[in-house]
Amino acid sequence: MSYVRDNGLERARRRRERRSLAILTLCALLVIGSVVFAATFMSQPSKPKAGECPSGTTTSLPPQATFPVNVYNAGGPKGAAGDAADALRTYDFNVGTVSNDPYKKKISNVGEIRFGPGGAQNAKKYVEPRVPGAKLVQDGRDGAGVDVVVGPQFPTLEKAAEKPSASPSCS
Numbered sequence: 001m002s003y004v005r006d007n008g009l010e011r012a013r014r015r016r017e018r019r020s021l022a023i024l025t026l027c028a029l030l031v032i033g034s035v036v037f038a039a040t041f042m043s044q045p046s047k048p049k050a051g052e053c054p055s056g057t058t059t060s061l062p063p064q065a066t067f068p069v070n071v072y073n074a075g076g077p078k079g080a081a082g083d084a085a086d087a088l089r090t091y092d093f094n095v096g097t098v099s100n101d102p103y104k105k106k107i108s109n110v111g112e113i114r115f116g117p118g119g120a121q122n123a124k125k126y127v128e129p130r131v132p133g134a135k136l137v138q139d140g141r142d143g144a145g146v147d148v149v150v151g152p153q154f155p156t157l158e159k160a161a162e163k164p165s166a167s168p169s170c171s
Helices: 002-043 080-090 117-130
Strands: 068-073 094-100 111-115 137-138 146-150
Touching: 002 068, 080 094, 080 146, 111 117, 117 137, 117 146
Parallel strands: 068 094, 068 146, 111 137
Antiparallel strands: 111 146
């Protein structure tokens, strides 16, 4: 009888050892997996999730976006000021007011680019190349703002080609 009793106890001991070994192996795999995950997570730079804008990148504004450009219609066809404003926006201009000419002046040529002393450089350097044939007119305004006044001979402004962006939601 001792043979049966010894054999049963021996089998139970081996079963306990196998269970312990299985649990230890499982714990070791869990620890190794956690270490690998943590190392992978910490070693790669964080990438923005879909819909998020990366905060580390700063984009400076183009020079033409740093001053306001108002677009007025003074004798051009109906909607000409809106069309001109849309075209200027594609070139990153900071378009402000789009309306009829507040001076109620009727222009018979292409149009005018109005500016004050602070906006002379902006008008000549950035606006005049986009509005060919417009007459430069310095008025007594303060600030760097520029007005584009649309006349009946105002050309249809070409829109800028669309620029590819890294993320459509980060403009």
